[in-house]
Amino acid sequence: MKTWREIAALLAFPKEALEELEIAANPNSEDLEALLNGDFQKQVTKLVNPHCWEAARESLKEVLQPDKSGLKMLLVMLTACGYTYEAYREKGIEDSIFVETMNCFPRFVNEHKVSYGNYGFDRDFWTERQLSMQLFRLGELEYEMCRQGEEKTISVHIPSDADISRDKVEVSFKLAQEFFETYYPEYAQAEYTCYSWLLSPALTELLPAHSRILEFQSFFEIEREDTNSNAVLEWVFKRKGNTLQELPEDTSLQKKMKAYLLSSGKVGEAFGRLHK
Structure with missing residues (x-):
């Protein structure tokens, strides 16, 4: 070993x-x-x-x-x-x-x-x-096999270093399909879901329509939103527990999102299912 x-x-x-x-x-x-x-x-x-x-x-x-x-x-x-x-x-x-x-x-x-x-x-x-x-990285994305009772789903996770351009995401989904068909056939027909700040509807107010994040959103049917989540503090600003005024503005997304949060906007997270 x-x-x-x-x-x-x-x-x-x-x-x-x-x-x-x-x-x-x-x-x-x-x-x-x-x-x-x-x-x-x-x-x-x-x-x-x-x-x-x-x-x-x-x-x-x-x-x-x-x-x-x-x-x-x-x-x-x-x-x-x-x-x-x-x-x-x-x-x-x-x-x-x-x-x-x-x-x-x-x-x-x-x-x-x-x-x-x-x-x-x-x-x-x-x-x-x-x-x-239970979780594998296949291309740019990670896939976690989940089970609740008899229902099997595959939860999609987005690593911080992932390239989520449309072509890369499509390749990853194809790799996942082939992987589960080969090694975990009981999950071959499982539904793909995602819960992430990247699916937040608020991002449509902060990003141009052609942005990679909004392109990634388009793969999913968004069903519900949690506006109380502070996930963006960790994933966008790399901080926990900081006041909004202290958040960095090193990227254009950080600048726009900080201003949005300071004006009482909420980003949160959202849950979606992969379009069939």
Whole structure:
């Protein structure tokens, strides 16, 4: 099985982040004595099981304290990636899809650097989906298999580095269709849904009709809107908890959206279903 270092070498981690991971992995660190404990390893393997990941993650977080940067949890999740890699191989899924999917880890580390000025990891609540093979990146978009009772759906997620131009999105949807038909045929006919700030109807007031975001919206039939969501603070402004006056204006979208929010406008998020 691949070690966390071998997994990290496959992914797009910045050199400085890898150096900090090595410090966190120092076997002489008293904080990580628990890594040598057999019970701890059992919890790590549970991270790849969708039926018990949440309890395992909470247990691990408690054992890993103090872990202010989250890098010890990242180290544990990269270790769990070794088990996921073996599961990919058993199912016959290409290594390229594994790498594209697991590059969420360096992406989140880089986003933490942008938001807070240091490398860290605070998305452990999300990456369980990748570890348990419930979510895959196929082209520019991510696809999560969801089930409620007997109803199966595929939830579409938009990574922060995605190119959402029409051609790229169409290619991604085609890749997804082929992927699920091949590896998860029980989801081949599942409906595709999306819940994102990118679907917010308010964006039609802020963006030109030919913008990529509005083109992306056109793929979906928007059914409902949550105007109380503050998701744009994180995804557009890379900030949490800042006052509106403090929001950056580094891009044209940030400038327009900040002015809109300051004038009591609400962006929020919206839910839509992919047009058939």
